Amino acid sequence: xxxxxxxxxxxxxxxxxxxxxxxxxxxxxxxxxxxxxxxxxxxxxxxxxxxxxxxxxxxxxxxxxxxxxxxxxxxxxxxxxxxxxxxxxxxxxxxxxxxxxxxxxxxxxxxxxx
Amino acid sequence: xxxxxxxxxxxxxxxxxxxxxxxxxxxxxxxxxxxxxxxxxxxxxxxxxxxxxxxxxxxxxxxxxxxxxxxxxxxxxxxxxxxxxxxxxxxxxxxxxxxxxxxxxxxxxxxxxx
Numbered sequence: 001x002x003x004x005x006x007x008x009x010x011x012x013x014x015x016x017x018x019x020x021x022x023x024x025x026x027x028x029x030x031x032x033x034x035x036x037x038x039x040x041x042x043x044x045x046x047x048x049x050x051x052x053x054x055x056x057x058x059x060x061x062x063x064x065x066x067x068x069x070x071x072x073x074x075x076x077x078x079x080x081x082x083x084x085x086x087x088x089x090x091x092x093x094x095x096x097x098x099x100x101x102x103x104x105x106x107x108x109x110x111x112x113x114x
Numbered sequence: 115x116x117x118x119x120x121x122x123x124x125x126x127x128x129x130x131x132x133x134x135x136x137x138x139x140x141x142x143x144x145x146x147x148x149x150x151x152x153x154x155x156x157x158x159x160x161x162x163x164x165x166x167x168x169x170x171x172x173x174x175x176x177x178x179x180x181x182x183x184x185x186x187x188x189x190x191x192x193x194x195x196x197x198x199x200x201x202x203x204x205x206x207x208x209x210x211x212x213x214x215x216x217x218x219x220x221x222x223x224x225x226x227x228x
Contacts, residue, residue, distance in 0.1 A: 100146075103159065104146075
């Protein structure tokens with residue numbers, strides 16, 4: 001049973017446009033959600049997170065939206081840049097029971113074309 | 115500030131052997147978690163150590179074990195290696211304070227089983 005799902009394995013957008021990456025989860029106990037970016041031959045790099053008490057968190061070009069009723073979150077990148085091309089992982093954590101454990105989706109490969 | 119350091123970066127073993135991977139967390143981080151990533155898959159949680167104690171464990175066989183030392187450095191051991199153990203093994207550390215903190219990853223150890 002995959003508790004965190006990223007249904008789009010890949011996404012291609014034009015430079016300057018918006019990139020929207022989606023993620024769904026099933027476990028109601030998750031209270032923190034994170035996005036990581038991963039380049040080849042490197043470990044995942046933390047990008048942005050959101051607590052379940054919020055529905056939006058913004059950091060520069062990156063905004064994460066959380067819809068708890070739909071158990072859905074999304075990452076918006078505006079404007080997209082070629083350097084944003086990477087694999088993006090959605091992750092979720094139940095901080096009260098398993099703070100050191102994150103459950104990851106399978107990732108979405110974003111390609112930003114110049 | 116130095117990041118999470120994993121050694122070695124690459125390792126080739128044969129079936130039946132055992133292997134030990136090492137992880138040095140970010141200075142001050144007390145929680146260390148291990149993940150396995152296989153091609154096309156997300157990160158699968160192995161276990162987490164905090165203050166030299168295993169605090170969380172994923173669904174992996176007993177061949178996978180770990181430990182944490184008093185300086186928070188951690189090792190992961192896999193015994194009786196199988197072909198399916200070929201993967202990227204990632205270590206992540208976090209502050210594990212009162213408030214939830216995201217995990218920071220090393221660049222991983224690429225393990226190949228022949």
